[in-house]
Amino acid sequence: MTSHLSRRTFNALLSSALGGGLLATYGSRRARAATTEITVLNWKGYGTDEAFALKAFADATGIAVKHDYFNAEAEMLTKLRTNPGAYDVVLINSARTQQVQADGLIDAIDLAALPNAKDLAAPLRDHPNLQVDGKPYGVAWLWGMTSLAVRHGKVADAQSWAIFSDPKYAGRLALFDDSITQVGIGALLTSQDINNPKDLKAITATLKAMKPNVRLMWSSEDEWNKAFAADAFDISDYWSGAAARSIKLHSLPLDFIVPKEGAIGWLDTLAVPSSSTKKAAALRFINYMIDPKFYVIWATQSGAPASTNTAAMNALPADDLSHKIYKPEDLAKLKFMSALPDDRRQAFNDVWDEVKAFYAK
Amino acid sequence: MIALGRTYLLATIAFLYLPIAVMVAMAFNDSALYTLPIEPSLRWFASLAVNAPLQSATRNSLLIASATSVIATAVGAMAALALERKRFRGRSLLRLLLLPPIAIPWLIIGTAMLVFFFWTGIGRGIHALLIGHVALAIPYVVLIIGAGLQTLRADLEEAAMSLGSTPIHAFFSITLPPLLPSVLAAALFAFAVSLDQFVISYFLSTPGVSTLPVEIYSSIRKGFTPEINAISTIFLGVSSALVLVFAQLSHLGGKRDSR
Amino acid sequence: MARRDWTTAALLAPAYGWLALAVFLPLGAMLFFSFLKAAPFGTRPLQFTFDNYLAFVRRPYLIDVAWTSIQIGLWTTGLCALVGLPAAIALARATRGRSQQVLFLLIVLPFWTNGLVRVFSWTMVLREGGVLDYALHLVAPSAPAVALLYSFPAIIIGLVHAYLPYMILTCYLSAAAIDDAYIEAARSLGARTPMIFAKIVLPLSLPGLISGAILIFVPVIGSFMEPRILGGRVGVTMGTMIEDQFVQAFNWPLGAALSFTMLAVVLIIFGVSSRALSARFGAQ
Numbered sequence: 001m002t003s004h005l006s007r008r009t010f011n012a013l014l015s016s017a018l019g020g021g022l023l024a025t026y027g028s029r030r031a032r033a034a035t036t037e038i039t040v041l042n043w044k045g046y047g048t049d050e051a052f053a054l055k056a057f058a059d060a061t062g063i064a065v066k067h068d069y070f071n072a073e074a075e076m077l078t079k080l081r082t083n084p085g086a087y088d089v090v091l092i093n094s095a096r097t098q099q100v101q102a103d104g105l106i107d108a109i110d111l112a113a114l115p116n117a118k119d120l121a122a123p124l125r126d127h128p129n130l131q132v133d134g135k136p137y138g139v140a141w142l143w144g145m146t147s148l149a150v151r152h153g154k155v156a157d158a159q160s161w162a163i164f165s166d167p168k169y170a171g172r173l174a175l176f177d178d179s180i181t182q183v184g185i186g187a188l189l190t191s192q193d194i195n196n197p198k199d200l201k202a203i204t205a206t207l208k209a210m211k212p213n214v215r216l217m218w219s220s221e222d223e224w225n226k227a228f229a230a231d232a233f234d235i236s237d238y239w240s241g242a243a244a245r246s247i248k249l250h251s252l253p254l255d256f257i258v259p260k261e262g263a264i265g266w267l268d269t270l271a272v273p274s275s276s277t278k279k280a281a282a283l284r285f286i287n288y289m290i291d292p293k294f295y296v297i298w299a300t301q302s303g304a305p306a307s308t309n310t311a312a313m314n315a316l317p318a319d320d321l322s323h324k325i326y327k328p329e330d331l332a333k334l335k336f337m338s339a340l341p342d343d344r345r346q347a348f349n350d351v352w353d354e355v356k357a358f359y360a361k
Numbered sequence: 362m363i364a365l366g367r368t369y370l371l372a373t374i375a376f377l378y379l380p381i382a383v384m385v386a387m388a389f390n391d392s393a394l395y396t397l398p399i400e401p402s403l404r405w406f407a408s409l410a411v412n413a414p415l416q417s418a419t420r421n422s423l424l425i426a427s428a429t430s431v432i433a434t435a436v437g438a439m440a441a442l443a444l445e446r447k448r449f450r451g452r453s454l455l456r457l458l459l460l461p462p463i464a465i466p467w468l469i470i471g472t473a474m475l476v477f478f479f480w481t482g483i484g485r486g487i488h489a490l491l492i493g494h495v496a497l498a499i500p501y502v503v504l505i506i507g508a509g510l511q512t513l514r515a516d517l518e519e520a521a522m523s524l525g526s527t528p529i530h531a532f533f534s535i536t537l538p539p540l541l542p543s544v545l546a547a548a549l550f551a552f553a554v555s556l557d558q559f560v561i562s563y564f565l566s567t568p569g570v571s572t573l574p575v576e577i578y579s580s581i582r583k584g585f586t587p588e589i590n591a592i593s594t595i596f597l598g599v600s601s602a603l604v605l606v607f608a609q610l611s612h613l614g615g616k617r618d619s620r
Numbered sequence: 621m622a623r624r625d626w627t628t629a630a631l632l633a634p635a636y637g638w639l640a641l642a643v644f645l646p647l648g649a650m651l652f653f654s655f656l657k658a659a660p661f662g663t664r665p666l667q668f669t670f671d672n673y674l675a676f677v678r679r680p681y682l683i684d685v686a687w688t689s690i691q692i693g694l695w696t697t698g699l700c701a702l703v704g705l706p707a708a709i710a711l712a713r714a715t716r717g718r719s720q721q722v723l724f725l726l727i728v729l730p731f732w733t734n735g736l737v738r739v740f741s742w743t744m745v746l747r748e749g750g751v752l753d754y755a756l757h758l759v760a761p762s763a764p765a766v767a768l769l770y771s772f773p774a775i776i777i778g779l780v781h782a783y784l785p786y787m788i789l790t791c792y793l794s795a796a797a798i799d800d801a802y803i804e805a806a807r808s809l810g811a812r813t814p815m816i817f818a819k820i821v822l823p824l825s826l827p828g829l830i831s832g833a834i835l836i837f838v839p840v841i842g843s844f845m846e847p848r849i850l851g852g853r854v855g856v857t858m859g860t861m862i863e864d865q866f867v868q869a870f871n872w873p874l875g876a877a878l879s880f881t882m883l884a885v886v887l888i889i890f891g892v893s894s895r896a897l898s899a900r901f902g903a904q
Contacts, residue, residue, distance in 0.1 A: 216852035229394040349869035357681035360856035366714030380741035440635035473646035496642030553731035
């Protein structure tokens with residue numbers, strides 16, 4: 001009748017593929033590293049996995065660094081909780097430090113053990129968000145702000161977040177799909193505390209009023225870059241470090257402005273999980289991360305958020321974008337995110353979900 | 362009528378390949394941000410050649426997808442047989458139970474698996490990935506082979522058995538041959554489901570061991586460069602070749618070529 | 621009889637055992653979570669509540685979102701059926717031999733490209749200044765701009781494209797298995813092609829159509845990738861809402877409750893429609 005792959009041959013082919021696969025995975029497990037190895041949990045592409053840094057650190061200390069990544073803070077929490085002993089350094093937003101500490105997941109840090117910590121800006125190093133019972137539970141590492149980004153040449157003289165509901169820019173707004181940020185912007189526009197706004201209804205109304213302008217939501221730097229490059233929007237809220245990179249690496253025509261109502265600040269820290277078995281090595285890595293030698297190369301090569309190390313910031317070349325973005329007079333207008341109790345976080349999430357559903361109608 | 366059918370079919374295929382053509386074209390575009398017009402360049406293939414993590418992720422994906430396909434098809438075919446050919450209480454319930462794995466967003470199942478595997482000590486890793494992928498592929502296999510069985514006449518099998526054949530022999534010589542297209546289609550499906558599965562893989566993989574969709578998904582944050590297009594293009598090329606070879610050997614066309 | 625039962629159990633055990641371990645038990649844990657106030661980690665005591673299942677009452681905007689998801693499901697499944705069934709029948713009956721095999725494989729191949737890359741490629745086709753816009757202006761320079769991206773139609777296009785092969789595949793399997801003898805008999809009795817199509821080909825392809833509809837409708841209403849990437853601000857679905865609960869709010873109980881509610885709706889729809897269909901077309 002017709003030629004046919006016999007069942008036997010079929011089975012043989014597939015089982016050898018399966019067997020080969022199993023052997024391959026076994027084989028690779030045998031080749032284990034002989035040096036100390038630590039695992040870092042962080043956002044992808046956020047400093048700790050820079051190739052030059054890993055090499056320099058390994059050369060200097062003999063410690064190899066592996067990475068695991070998360071795409072959202074909630075994921076970071078899940079991974080920490082479900083993988084005791086797997087991570088040695090973890091990046092934690094200072095707004096989450098106390099929550100994570102309350103679950104017993106991280107250790108207090110003895111800053112005296114980190115030689116580079118002496119140059120950290122005191123207000124950041126000793127920020128209340130990081131302290132529990134007078135001890136810091138993370139090393140202040142990077143800080144930045146979420147502020148206004150506009151297309152150079154198309155948007156003149158943007159001074160206020162109110163531009164988000166300005167009819168001139170109908171259909172040209174991209175919003176960060178994050179409830180904390182958006183509620184924060186709503187709070188800034190209604191003169192409330194971004195961490196504890198009393199009138200959520202006013203914020204909801206303010207956000208809903210932006211509907212005619214909203215074109216799309218973005219949730220990663222890459223998404224922002226691609227949409228901006230494709231001319232999908234002209235105004236947006238955006239991160240300072242990402243803005244520096246968009247200008248430097250992709251030559252995108254954007255202006256980064258701190259409006260008169262202020263901007264939302266965030267402080268990222270490096271912490272050591274309590275379940276880690278290589279805490280000494282972890283601390284050495286953290287020390288390297290706050291070293292000006294690391295920061296200056298990273299910032300000038302790719303663009304980065306601001307370092308908490310004043311020596312590092314001073315070591316940047318005078319024409320570096322950071323000086324353009326982090327102007328001293330703006331620092332006073334910066335409102336840092338702090339810890340939120342669960343029910344408030346949920347309330348913010350509900351506000352944003354309701355607003356998004358409204359945008360979609 | 363035949364000409365109309367063929368034209369329509371080709372138009373449908375053109376629609377299916379429109380974004381794929383774009384995907385392949387962008388692999389050869391110099392711009393990292395996918396801007397038009399296209400400036401021809403091979404730089405993404407070059408950087409792919411030195412991108413060891415992406416290569417190992419692709420290898421892992423292929424191995425896991427192959428294993429998933431084999432296991433899910435075998436296991437699912439058996440279940441489909443029972444569901445279609447045997448009458449028993451609870452049959453409709455079992456059919457309905459095939460829906461949750463496809464209905465519930467993978468994010469939920471992924472988180473649920475992560476937590477459950479953590480509590481029961483199964484943990485993360487390639488074995489967990491395999492368990493998850495096969496579980497997600499099984500409903501597709503059962504549904505496809507089930508549909509195939511529905512169109513076949515059940516009475517031939519029974520006739521054979523009344524003439525003295527054992528059920529197993531009846532299955533292999535009477536039911537399986539016309540069922541082969543469905544079985545192979547189900548295997549291809551299971552392969553595809555596993556290959557494209559990123560949510561479960563994301564939750565259940567250990568640091569350092571990754572699959573292609575996970576690499577792509579996590580690149581969203583850092584920079585989803587045309588290297589991804591390059592590897593997808595290579596992948597497309599290789600899978601086209603493999604599948605053509607496979608088709609040569611196993612004749613997926615059913616019984617239409619004797620005309 | 622006893623031997624038959626044993627055989628049935630043995631056939632079902634591997635698949636359902638696997639599903640039990642990997643899906644049903646974990647989902648059982650999730651079901652348990654959905655009755656909690658907060659995700660059960662850390663040292664806080666467990667608190668139980670029905671609140672999460674009253675989500676649609678407490679948060680009325682969810683009703684709009686759910687309706688959007690169902691509409692997306694219906695449009696996608698409907699269009700896939702409308703486009704896919706004729707394509708499958710054309711493939712099964714208007715082609716043969718090598719060309720049939722090649723065409724079949726061409727239809728299956730897009731499956732093996734990564735979903736995210738495909739959706740992203742659609743943004744390049746649909747956006748202003750994208751491929752369609754560019755092509756249109758090559759031919760008709762004064763035509764208005766094509767700006768399909770960030771809209772409901774864009775979501776549907778993306779989803780139909782992603783799920784069409786499912787429908788073509790399942791319908792093809794049914795259509796290809798139709799015995800030529802039926803068609804020849806009908807022709808010899810004087811039936812014309814439309815009649816043959818309506819009375820023979822279509823009913824016999826129905827199992828494929830139904831399983832295709834299941835494979836498409838069910839995942840589509842929970843989809844979040846295409847709505848987010850192609851829909852812009854319009855892309856708010858149950859899938860994205862559930863994702864928000866897990867990824868932004870860390871409210872697993874609410875996310876789980878929403879998913880199970882969605883699952884219940886799906887099961888009801890299928891329970892009802894399969895009764896209706898088997899009543900109409902006879903038990904299978």
